[in-house]
Amino acid sequence: MTGRVIVVTSGKGGVGKTTSTANIGTALSKSGAKVALIDTDIGLRNLDLLMGLENRIVYTIVDYVEGRCKLNQALVKDKKNPNLVLLAAAQTRDKSAVTPEQMSEICEELKKEFDFVIVDSPAGIEQGFQNAVAGASEAIVVTTPEMSAVRDADRIIGLLEAKDEIISYKLLLNRVRPAMVRTNDMMGVDDVTDILSVKLIGVIPEDEGIIVSTNKGEPIVNNTDNSKASIAYNNVARRIMGEDVPLMDFDTQQNWLDKIKNIFLAPANS
Amino acid sequence: MKLVNDLINEIIVSSKRILSTNVTATKPTINDNSDSKNSACNRLKLVLMHDRSNLSPGTLQEMKDELVDVIARYVEIDRDALDLNLESEDNSIALIANIPVLRAK
Numbered sequence: 001m002t003g004r005v006i007v008v009t010s011g012k013g014g015v016g017k018t019t020s021t022a023n024i025g026t027a028l029s030k031s032g033a034k035v036a037l038i039d040t041d042i043g044l045r046n047l048d049l050l051m052g053l054e055n056r057i058v059y060t061i062v063d064y065v066e067g068r069c070k071l072n073q074a075l076v077k078d079k080k081n082p083n084l085v086l087l088a089a090a091q092t093r094d095k096s097a098v099t100p101e102q103m104s105e106i107c108e109e110l111k112k113e114f115d116f117v118i119v120d121s122p123a124g125i126e127q128g129f130q131n132a133v134a135g136a137s138e139a140i141v142v143t144t145p146e147m148s149a150v151r152d153a154d155r156i157i158g159l160l161e162a163k164d165e166i167i168s169y170k171l172l173l174n175r176v177r178p179a180m181v182r183t184n185d186m187m188g189v190d191d192v193t194d195i196l197s198v199k200l201i202g203v204i205p206e207d208e209g210i211i212v213s214t215n216k217g218e219p220i221v222n223n224t225d226n227s228k229a230s231i232a233y234n235n236v237a238r239r240i241m242g243e244d245v246p247l248m249d250f251d252t253q254q255n256w257l258d259k260i261k262n263i264f265l266a267p268a269n270s
Numbered sequence: 271m272k273l274v275n276d277l278i279n280e281i282i283v284s285s286k287r288i289l290s291t292n293v294t295a296t297k298p299t300i301n302d303n304s305d306s307k308n309s310a311c312n313r314l315k316l317v318l319m320h321d322r323s324n325l326s327p328g329t330l331q332e333m334k335d336e337l338v339d340v341i342a343r344y345v346e347i348d349r350d351a352l353d354l355n356l357e358s359e360d361n362s363i364a365l366i367a368n369i370p371v372l373r374a375k
Contacts, residue, residue, distance in 0.1 A: 147310050154318050184307040191311050195318065 003034075003111040006118050006240070007136035008172075009160075011152030013123030015144045016174040019210060020233070021120040022050040024140075026219040027237035029084035033115040036075065038087045038106070040132040041122035042097055045089035052079060052217025053086055061106070062090035062097045071109055080222065085114075095127045100134035107135025116240075125159060133160070139169035140201055145176055145187040154196055170201035172236065177206045178250035189247070202236035204229050205250055319356040323363050330354065337367070346372040 008021045021037060029035040039047035042062065048054045059074040064087075071087075078084035087106070090097060110117045121132035133139070139160050143153035153171070160166045173192055180186035187195075189203055207229035213220040220230045221237075228248070235245045320327065334354045341347055353368040 147314050150314055151317060151321065154321065158322070181307075184305045187307055187310055191307065195311065195314055 003114045004116055005107045005136045006138040007121055007132050008140045009121035010142040011156040012149045015142050015149050017142050018046050018050055018120050020142050021118050022219045023221045023233040024236055025118045027221045027234045028116050029081045034083045035116045036085050036110045036114040038119045039089040042089045043094045045091050047120050048088050051086055057088045060088045060090040062093050065098055065102045098131055100131050103131045103134040137167050139166050140172050142172045142174055144174050145192055171198045172202050174204045175206045176203055201239055204232045345374050348372055
């Protein structure tokens, strides 16, 4: 078996790389795929927190490259899904603890056993980014509809284009506020894709549920309440697996209360 | 006029940029508070063109000054009204110059 190695990157920090990695990885594993997540943010690890696995980390990626453990000893199993594992970053070291060659070797090794290897990249364009990209053949560039995030995404796209190993890259537009887009106070999906001239893998609306799920250490796609962000992340996973899923129409997304209101108000409005 | 064109071409070759003269120089409006999205889009497009071309505003200004000096040798131009900007056309970046000529020397 040869799995796909996908790096999640952005340039700018705080746009949702780790949240997206956790949710896309979890969504893929829920559909039955075997998934390995790698946190490459050595020194500033957080993927373990978002997955709720912070108390289960024994060995990290640095322990493996320095020969203190075998690779599968460093893979922490997810609480719920046995198909999902995490290779955590070391917290007490820095980005130079792992080389791009070692990263490639780890990805090669994991590809044999997993359908998907999702690599969470640190912010920036320095060594941490170079490491994260080293073993990947696909990339997801995360950005928000803010100028600084879009500018940094453009820079990252330029760097990805220069890498022969990266066969394809797509954009994940995160934290979109449909109400602000409607009033022309936020760049919309078309604005951002036009400016960056890049294909979309998904659009995630701003959702307070993300904060709650992070607090609990439970990716939002595990929730049963089908929040907008949860549906959007599940859609991204389906698109990665080759399904043709149309973009969510946020304008018509309503909760059940609004729907009932509309049924009663419809005759009066028309 | 032919001479002027030749000289301009020389500068283009040396700077490896595309030059075309255009009367419609679009300037981003950044004062319109009611539509902040458009100002974000326009500002971004401009800054990304500088980023992608590796041409800083300073270098652009330098090029502008040199270009003006050459043209001014042949025709009288309005230096203050001169406009030189990077613009993207499809997948390429173009250097758009709007140079109002007052009269031939």
